[in-house]
Structures are given as structure tokens and as C-alpha cells.
Amino acid sequence: MSPAPLGIDGNGREPLRLEEQQARVLVERMSELTQSARTFGSAVAGLDVHVAWSLGAEGRAVFWSEGEHGVRSVSIRLDLTKAIGLLDSARVNREGPYVDAFLAGFLHELGHVLYGRPPQADEGTGDAEADGAVCDGPAGEADAICRRSDFPELLASVVETLEDARVERRLQQEFRGARRQLEGHAHRVASIAGSQGGSRLNRLVAVLFLQLWGMEDRVPENRLPADLLRTAREVRASLLGAAGTPEELEAWVRSILVPRLSPFLPPLLEDDGRSVPQKRRRGADAGAEDDEGEESSEEQERPAVEMRRLLQLPEMVSDRRHLQTKGVVSQKDEDLTEKLLIMYPHHDGGLVVLDEIGVARACDLTPDERALRVWDDVVRRYGPMAVEGFAVQASALRRAFQVNYERRLSGRYRSGKRVGMANARRFIVLQDLRLFQRLDVPNRLSYYFHLLVDVSPSMLRDDNVQKALSCSYGFAETLVRLHVPVDVTLYSSAVTQLFDHAHDCLEPFFGPPSGYLSSGTHEVEAIAFAREKAMAVSERRKLIVVITDGQPNGAALARAGAEDMAAYYRETLTPWLAAAGVELLCIAIGEPPRYHPHVVSVAGGWDTLGVLSQLLDEVIREGDADHRTFWS
Numbered sequence: 096m097s098p099a100p101l102g103i104d105g106n107g108r109e110p111l112r113l114e115e116q117q118a119r120v121l122v123e124r125m126s127e128l129t130q131s132a133r134t135f136g137s138a139v140a141g142l143d144v145h146v147a148w149s150l151g152a153e154g155r156a157v158f159w160s161e162g163e164h165g166v167r168s169v170s171i172r173l174d175l176t177k178a179i180g181l182l183d184s185a186r187v188n189r190e191g192p193y194v195d196a197f198l199a200g201f202l203h204e205l206g207h208v209l210y211g212r213p214p215q216a217d218e219g220t221g222d223a224e225a226d227g228a229v230c231d232g233p234a235g236e237a238d239a240i241c242r243r244s245d246f247p248e249l250l251a252s253v254v255e256t257l258e259d260a261r262v263e264r265r266l267q268q269e270f271r272g273a274r275r276q277l278e279g280h281a282h283r284v285a286s287i288a289g290s291q292g293g294s295r296l297n298r299l300v301a302v303l304f305l306q307l308w309g310m311e312d313r314v315p316e317n318r319l320p321a322d323l324l325r326t327a328r329e330v331r332a333s334l335l336g337a338a339g340t341p342e343e344l345e346a347w348v349r350s351i352l353v354p355r356l357s358p359f360l361p362p363l364l365e366d367d368g369r370s371v372p373q374k375r376r377r378g379a380d381a382g383a384e385d386d387e388g389e390e391s392s393e394e395q396e397r398p399a400v401e402m403r404r405l406l407q408l409p410e411m412v413s414d415r416r417h418l419q420t421k422g423v424v425s426q427k428d429e430d431l432t433e434k435l436l437i438m439y440p441h442h443d444g445g446l447v448v449l450d451e452i453g454v455a456r457a458c459d460l461t462p463d464e465r466a467l468r469v470w471d472d473v474v475r476r477y478g479p480m481a482v483e484g485f486a487v488q489a490s491a492l493r494r495a496f497q498v499n500y501e502r503r504l505s506g507r508y509r510s511g512k513r514v515g516m517a518n519a520r521r522f523i524v525l526q527d528l529r530l531f532q533r534l535d536v537p538n539r540l541s542y543y544f545h546l547l548v549d550v551s552p553s554m555l556r557d558d559n560v561q562k563a564l565s566c567s568y569g570f571a572e573t574l575v576r577l578h579v580p581v582d583v584t585l586y587s588s589a590v591t592q593l594f595d596h597a598h599d600c601l602e603p604f605f606g607p608p609s610g611y612l613s614s615g616t617h618e619v620e621a622i623a624f625a626r627e628k629a630m631a632v633s634e635r636r637k638l639i640v641v642i643t644d645g646q647p648n649g650a651a652l653a654r655a656g657a658e659d660m661a662a663y664y665r666e667t668l669t670p671w672l673a674a675a676g677v678e679l680l681c682i683a684i685g686e687p688p689r690y691h692p693h694v695v696s697v698a699g700g701w702d703t704l705g706v707l708s709q710l711l712d713e714v715i716r717e718g719d720a721d722h723r724t725f726w727s
Contacts (some may be wrong), residue, residue: 096265098631100511107719110261112427118407124654129461129539144171144205144208144209145609146167146170146171146173147435148360152550154567155174155580158168161196164689166279167278169208170433171204171205171208172199172302172433172434174205179388182301185287197277199276199277199280200281200408202266202273202276202277202409203259203262203263203277205271205282206259206262206263206265206266207262207642209278210257210261210265210266211262211263211341212341220582223404226289238435241620244396245397245399248397248399249398249399249402249645249698250348250353251399252340252351252398252399252400252402252403253300253348254344254345254348254354255305255403255407256300256402256403256406256407256486257300257334257344257348258305258344258345258405259280259302259304259406259408259476260303260304260307260308261307261338262342262345263280263281263307264279264307264338267309277488280408281304281305281308281310281313282313284293284304284305284308284406285305285310285340286303286315287301287303287405287406288301288302288304288305288319289314289315289318289319291318293405294398294401295320295323295358295359296321296356296360296396296398297401297405297406298320298401298444299320299323299326299359300402300406301406302314302319302327303325303330303334303352304406306327306331306335307335307338308335310642311327311534311698312393320360322358323359323650326355326359329354329355330351330355333347333351334347337351343682345688350436354474358696360398362667366673369451376721391459400443412700414652424671427643432454432455432589432612433454433455433543434451434453434454435451435452435453435590435624436450436451436454437449437450437451437452437620437623437624437627437657438448438450438623439619439622439623439651439668440655440667440668440671441655441656441667441672441695442655442656442657442663443450443656444667444725448503448651448654448655450620450623450651450654451592452589452590452617452621452623452624453588453589453612454589454590454591454592454696455589455590455591455592455626456591457585457591457592457593457609457610457611458573458604458606458607458609458710460591460608460609460611460612461609461610462608462610462611463610464633465555465606465613466608466609466611469555469560469561469611470608471608472558472561473561473564473565473568473604473605474604475669476561477558477561477562477564477566477701478565478568478569479564480565481565481568481569481704482569482572482689484566484569484704484708485570485572485598485704485707485708485711488573488711488712488715489573489576491715492573492574492577492711492714492715492718493538493717493720494718495578495717495718495719495722496540496577496579496718497718497719497722498537498538498540498722499537499539499540499726501537501725521522534549535605537721537722537724538721538725539635539715539716539726540592540632540718540721540722541633541635541636542579542580542635542636542637542638542639542714543579543580543581543632543634543638544570544574544580544581544582544638544640544710545577545581545582545583545584545625545628545629545638545639545640546567546571546581546582546583546584546642547584547585547586547621547622547625547639547640547641547642548560548564548567548583548584548586548593548642549563549587549616549642549644549645550585550586550587550591550611550612550613550619550644551587551613551614551615551616551644551645552613552614553644553645554700555682556644557632557700558698558700559644559684559699560700561700562699562700562701562703563642563684563700564593565604566585566604566701566703566707567593567702567703567707568604569664569704570581570707570711571583571594571601572712573711574602575596577644580596580597580632580634581594581596581632582594582596582625582628583605584596584624584625585612585614586616586617586618586620586624587611587613587614587616587617588612588614588615588617588623588648589612589613589617590612590620590621591610591611591612593605593611594706597626597631615648616643616646616647616648617647617648617650617651618641618643618647618648618654618687619647619652619668620640620651621641622639622668622672622679626639626672626675626677629675630677635676636676636678637676637677637678638677638679638680638710639672639678639679639680640681640682640707640710641680641682641691642681642682642684642703643681643682643683643684644683644684644685645688646660646688646690647660655667659692661689661690663690664690664691664692665690665692669692669693671684678693679691679692679696680693680694680697680710681693681694682693682694682695682697682703682706682707683695683696683697684697684698684699684702684703685698685699
């Protein structure tokens, strides 16, 4: 799916413009939710849950896979435009913290993934009529319902609504905090069940929803029609007994509930297989006589559509169709790529462009022949040479970072108000003179590095990709030993995370051969992605190092409202990074790119080793200077 500005939902509406601070709060909230989803899925359901945010309904919403070790993984793509609409509508229609509705929608969708119908390869389209839904109930009262042209859609709506209640019930059982987030949905359903002017069918399904949820006492019995209350009581025990799995619940609807629906369905005439609405009925009782001489000019809303609109939370995914694969993941790279929200500055300096970029884990991608050749060269030819090349800095870096652990007591007297009884007692009993000394610590070395390696097809020339990856591994290995955070990311038309310090252990030469996405040079988007990673760490100095051999694509430049790449980098992008405490450096292989303000040009990919070594030399010099200052 091609990236689109925030607010574009496929209907050509104007983009929603947000100030940078508002955009940052939104992105940070989404990042927290996705991390919580991973933790929750792993702890409760034994799943590896990944969450991505898209700006439209294109693409598969939920993707299941099963790895060679039997660990199931699921990727959920949430529609950002629907999520924002849910948040905005809650802000307008509710009092108090409107973000609760946003969190409820997110938790609800996660519950469907964790506790919904297990995915099957032949699950169907998700459309009840297309999948051949039939009425399994007994003959007699159910026959009239089964012959209705709108029966498949109506049956699917009832099942889906009760499945929402079943999932929320399960969430409450497994996660105590879910009730507080989801009870707003149940309260809304309770108001519909007790509404005297509501559809009798919707009110019946709402009462069944509350029975599953555990809030049926919220609707006084004197507000329910006698036949509706009697039906709800008769089926309550069997409904709760069928709430274990989605299959049991659907079977209960077909065999137990359907034969009892006739009194609660609006009367529709059948004409050539199509439902024709009669006059709209009014009054507290759906069985009241029609108003004489009046007929609504609008068609009566279909029961299935009305039920979805009133009784269900707005969906935050485009659909709930699933696909599961057996054994080793073998899907196309695009199927394993999540859409991640990023932001970068607009050329006018006042706005932030919210965009999205495809992000994949290298370990999830199957290497093709070209990637296998690249990794073979890294492991056998260039990798060992790069590790040996950084060996000179390794010992010097260890001495430089020793300054982080140095302490000394100086002879400065503390003021009386800071002595405290514990220190005074220690001095009297033990004659501990540290009471009159002050602990001094040197300036701490605090660095974070993010290497962005261009893996576009042009980088294959002269083995530049192999050499750049080998140098990146030697650089990362040297820093990881000293617990310095460093990330290595490959970028082209999308981003491939090769090493993430927060989640990965650095294996020799980045582990087994892995695939990567290679097409185009989306450098601005990759820098924006690296900036988001840098903002998540607390280190004092943060450096993004771009290793490339060509000009980036201009898609981001056009969306940022700029025409000249050099002017955009110099006047907008680099100051934007600097304001966030992030430094940008480019290592250009071949002809130097004139658009980068801070660039080092090298003749070939192997010369990257020298530039990265110089960065380590700067760290060493800073550590040595702090050490001398501290002990002078």
C-alpha cells in the first residue's frame, strides 16, 4: 500500500494536520499499546503478537504464521483512521478521559485475535451468505426465518455481536484490568436493552450480550417486555454453557436461538427474493398499529446493519479474515512487512508529516539466492577481517568506558542540614569520616548509534553491501561488549531490522542467513524510523549513520512540500533531528551526495571501516579527557 498523509482514508479527504507535539503523543501512545500487546499476548496466550498501524483498509488485517518450532505468531494491522475516529467520537460524546474508548477498542480487537476462532486456511471469506450459511435449527418456527432473503446477514450479525460479548468475558477472566476499559461498551449495550423505543430484536440480542458479559442486572426487569424477558430466561443457562468457544456459540445461535426469533423480527415482505420494507413502526411497542396516513420516505434500516451499528464497538481493523501457514514461514516478503507510523518535518517548518513505512524483521524473511551470496561473503571473506580491524579500538574503548565506573571522595564538608541522624550515628560509633566528604563522579560516556545501511540493488556493485554489512557487524560487536546500545537497520523501499539492541542478542555475523527487502532508496523514511528508535533511549549522544551510494527516492520529499533535496536536508531535516538531540552523519560510497550537510566520502564499501573507526576514536578521546579531568 502506498503511504498516505494522516487523515487520508481512501475517499480523497484533506489530510488531518497535527502539530509536532500532538503527533508525537499519538505515536508514543501507539508504541506503548503495541508493546503492551506483545507482552500480553506472550504471557496470556503464548503468542508472538505484532501490531502495525495502517492508513487505510487495504491489505490483510490479521496474518497468522507458525514457525518451525511451533511458536505461533500473529500480526495485526489496525486502521489508524478508524482508531482516530473512535477516539474523536468518544471525546465528543463522552465526559471524562476519552482515551478509554480508544483503549477499549484496541483491547477488544486484541481479544478477538487471542480468543476468537482459530484461523484455518479454508476459513472462507467471512461473509455468511457467500460461505453458504444455513439454518441448522429444527423445522417449524425456524423455517420462516431461514427462507428470508436477509437471513444469512442477520445470522452473522447475531453471532458476531454475541462473539464480542464472549471475547470480552474471556478478557475479564484472564486480565483483571480489562473490565474497567470495556465496561463502557457494556453500559452502552445496557442502555439499548432498556430503551423502550428500540428494535425488539436488538433489545433481545443486547440482553443476551449482557448475560454473557455478566451485567444483566443493569437492566430492570420492568423495562423489558414480558415475552423478551421470558425468552432470555429460557436460553440463559444454555447460552452460558456455550460460551467456551466460537464454534459452540455459533452452534447455539443456530439450534437454540433461531427458532425463538420469529416474534422479534420486523415484518418484511418477500418480493422476488428481496426484502421490501413496510411502513416504519412507531411507539414503545414494536407490535403497535401503524400511524394512519403516514409512511416514511426513507427505507427502513436493515436489521443486521442496525445491530452492528448499535451493539458493537467500531472496528479498528479493516476485516478479521485470517490466514495460517504450516511449518516454516514461506510467504512473500510483503506479507511479513508491518506498516509502522513515522513522522518527518514539513518544509514550511511548522508541520509534521505522518507517514508509514514497511518494517520487517530480518530473521522472519527467507533469503533468496542473492541474499545467500551476500551473507556467504560476509561470513567467509569480509566479516572476520572487519572484526580484526576493530580489535585495535576494543581495548582502548574498554579503558575509556572505565570512567563511567570511577568514583572518589573529596574533602568538602557537608552542611549540617544534610548530615542526618544515620550519618551522625555512623561517625560517632565507627568514626567514619565520609560524613565530611562528598562523592564525586566524572562526566559519563553516554552514546547511542544507529547504522542505516542502503541495500538497494546498486549497492551490490563491487561487493559494497557485503563490505558495509561486515563493517557494521564489527562496529556493533565492539560496542555491544561494552553495553553501548547500537542498532543496525537495512533500508530500501522498506526497512529491515537486522539488529535491535532492545530485543536481540548479537549472534556471530548477525546470525543465520536472512532475507532483506531490496528495492528503491527511501532514505528520509529510514532516517525518520531511526529517529523514533533514538527517542526511546536515554543516552546523551545519539548518532544516526547512513551508509549509501546513491540519491534517495523523492516520494517523501514531495510529501514534505520540498523541491530541492539539499535544501530540505540542510534547512529542515537536519535541524529537526538536532532539536531532538540526534546527530546525522552520512558515509557516501563513491560520488559524495551533495544533499547531506555532514558527509564523508569513501572510494569503496571497505573504506567504511576507517570512518566507523574514527567515530570510536572520538569516543576514546572523550573518555580519556574525562578521566584526566576527574583525577587532576
